[in-house]
Structure formats: C-alpha cells, structure tokens
Amino acid sequence: MPVLELTGDLDNDFLVFHGKAAFVDNEILYIQYLQANIVKRSVDSVGVENYTDDNIVGVPVTLLNRILSCPSLEEIDNKFNQTFVPGMTAGLILLNTWDMVNAGIVDPSLNKAQYLTQKAMLDVCKEKKGSTGEIAKYWKKYKPVCHMWAAIFTFIYSLKKKIRPTDTPALVALAERYRDFGENHIFLRQGVSGPLITPGTCWRAPDDYTQPDVQMSVNPRADIEKKLESYKTEKGWQR
Known part of the structure; x- marks a missing residue:
C-alpha cells in the first residue's frame, strides 16, 4: 500500500498531498x-x-x-x-457513490455515480460534459488518489473554503474517511465482484499521522433522486 510522505510539517505536507493527487x-x-x-x-x-x-x-x-x-x-x-478536471472527476465518482449509499438510494451503482459526476462537472465546475469513455478513463487513472480529490472537492465546493497549509490535517483525515468507505463498499448487484476501490491500491496517510475528527455530510436523498430522474432515458446511460 503506497504511503504519502507526510511528516507533520504543514507546508511540506500540503505540497505532498496536492502534488501526489495531481501527478x-x-x-x-x-x-x-x-x-x-x-x-x-x-x-x-x-x-x-x-x-x-x-x-x-x-x-x-x-x-x-x-x-x-x-x-x-x-x-x-x-x-x-x-489535472484538475480528470482528478475532480474521479473524486466526484467516489463522492457520488458515498452520497447514494448513505442517503439510501435504491440500487446505487458505479454507472449511476459516473452519470451524476457528468452532471456535476457541468453544473459545479462549468466543465463541458465528458463522454462515458472519458469519465471511465479518468476514473481508472486517478482511482489511487480519488479519495484525495474527493476531499479537495469537499473543501472547495461544499465547505466553500480555500485550502491552506493549516487545513492539511483535516484534508488528510477527510481523504482517509473516503478511502475507508471506498475500500469497504461493495455494490450489491449481479456481475459486481469486490469493493469500489481495491484495498492496498490507494495512497494513504502514515499510521502515525495525527488526524483530527471531521464531519462527513451527505446530500439529501430527494436531491439525488431528482438528478437521477433522467438516468434511464438519457442516451448512453441505460444500464
């Protein structure tokens, strides 16, 4: 399992976190x-x-x-x-899965998470819709750091906060919570084997890195269901 070189030096840890997420x-x-x-x-x-x-x-x-x-x-x-758009795309796939599961959405799936991500990249990041192939490519490439991009997205767009070196411990803690979720969530549907993220493949914090308690939010179920209303009818997503 790859381990981030975090030492407790906030300035350096800030660079290590963002640098590894990007590259x-x-x-x-x-x-x-x-x-x-x-x-x-x-x-x-x-x-x-x-x-x-x-x-x-x-x-x-x-x-x-x-x-x-x-x-x-x-x-x-x-x-x-x-790297911002592809990284954020991977982070949003993990975030949207987190939201669906914790909000109680019926039959959550990776495909639905990718669909929601496509919508979010247009609505939040003002990014032109990516094809299903592009989204899948971004997910594959940035999956080892998707939890880090999920934490970055949460800070910037959910908490409306500019990330500073002093925020690094909370950023790392948030990423670790998302990683733990991804490595332990298995979609309960036919043809799916293994968790969303294969354990041991993501970059993680050192065991002795001090992490503060962080609050995890979930988008309301009604909001997610509304976004999924066109999922079955929109071309390219009927599965």
Missing part, C-alpha cells in the same frame, strides 16, 4: 512540483521584493541546485491545472 502516475512531475514550490517559498522568505536588481542575495547551495534543476513555477502550475 499520481508521474514521479518526475511530482518531484518537480515539490521543488518548484519549495523554491518559491524559499525565495519569498528572503524578501526579494525589498531588494533592487543591483543587490546580491546569498542562497544555500541546495536551493541554488533546485533553482537550476526545476522548471518554472508557471510551467508546473499549468501542468497541475491540467
């Missing part, structure tokens, strides 16, 4: 994301804005090496932003 399948980009943001933080701490172009500022050799070896923060941010 789950690309270790090089993950390292570059960490380095670029560490460089920015270090440069900001020097207070470069207080100096003129003629001033000489001393920096540690380790920081200098990072500056020389990592791409620009703008380039990394662009690559990070490209």
